[in-house]
Amino acid sequence: IFTNADKAHALQVLKRLALEDCFEGIICFETLNHPPLQPPALKSPILCKPSLEAFEAAIRVANLDPKKTIFFDDSARNIASGKAAGLHTVIVGNSALVPGADHALRSIHNIKEAIPEIWDGDEEQMEQVIQAAAVETSVLA
Template identity: 35%
Template sequence: MTVGNAPGPLAKGRPAPRVLLVDLDDTLYRVHQIPAIVKQRIQEYMVKKLGIPQDEVAAKTTELYLAYGTTLAGLVATGYRIDYDDWHEFVHQGALDYDTLLQPDPSLRDILCSIDLPKYILTNANRVHTERALARMGLSDCFQGMFYFENVMELAASHGFDVAHGVLCKPNPRIYQLVAEQLGVGLSEIIFFDDSTRNVASAHGLGCMTVLVGSDKPCPGADLSLPTMHDLPAAMPELLDQPGLVHEHHSSIPGMAQEQHAALAVPTAVGGAAAGSCNGSGIAVSVPAS
């Protein structure tokens, strides 16, 4: 990997990156049925379990999402008491057929494994959904750790955040600060990938390099925009160890690019551990919350 002298986004006078921080849903994969199912289930939960009138839930869902980052965070902030495990079971793992909706993505695995930097998931989703999605795509061991709902909330609580009355989630700037502290890196040493313009803008405002996934158009707050993660080798070749080892990517997943290129290489050790793992263990180690 060559950083600093090579052409591309990393050559613009930035500190050398030390960590990749990657969102899960609509970033590592893009399947239009999944957000539609999740939105429907959120609204069903609001009606069936919170007693919110059916004719109010659509507007309320959007209002809370825009104001608080997620509908769940907005519900908690406005006084609703929610069993988080019950919420996530109803909205995600109890509603999604992972085997049908998601497929293995060996091309993306090759890309991730060819980047000789530690890689971590940062998602607003919970642990079970995150683990199931990564396992189904064959990406579990491509990450050295994961920041998901449960351990982010534990991390927040250990730093004085009032988790009894609030949910810490993207795009709250505090989440990026706590993650950087937990990883022992500066915010300017992180490359953050996300499909949300709000999330990347928030991280960018703190000094992270940001990549908006899901668009090929420039976006305020994003240093780079990519249609999918499969476009990373062409957009940021300086990240890849062996960019010459490529093969075609043909995806059968609805909503994903049909043909891209990926790089294949085995990562070398970083900080005493294989960057991104990719060691065949199939296990992603959760980042400690404190």
């Protein structure tokens, strides 16, 4: 999970959705913005989506290969930044592609029907699926 929310809120939402055991970790506000150790004049800028720097930091923290990662978001600005960071992207809540989106899903509930390849086969096949996702397509699901 990559969110601008704090960890407590992210955990609360995942629990409410009964998804708390579905993800390996949470990259949240505190992950990218540690408490300041320097005087206020020397503070680092705050990192949040949709800044490209936030995406790059999240990719480093999660130790991901962006070419093998699919990023789902409902914000067109976040999708554009995710694509700029090298991720394969899916805009959710929109049946039309936005700049930087490889796929469009009207609802996240339709993901299995819209992109069934994610659940099929082994890791090698998954890499082929992700590479194929680089071709922009709109999925009406």
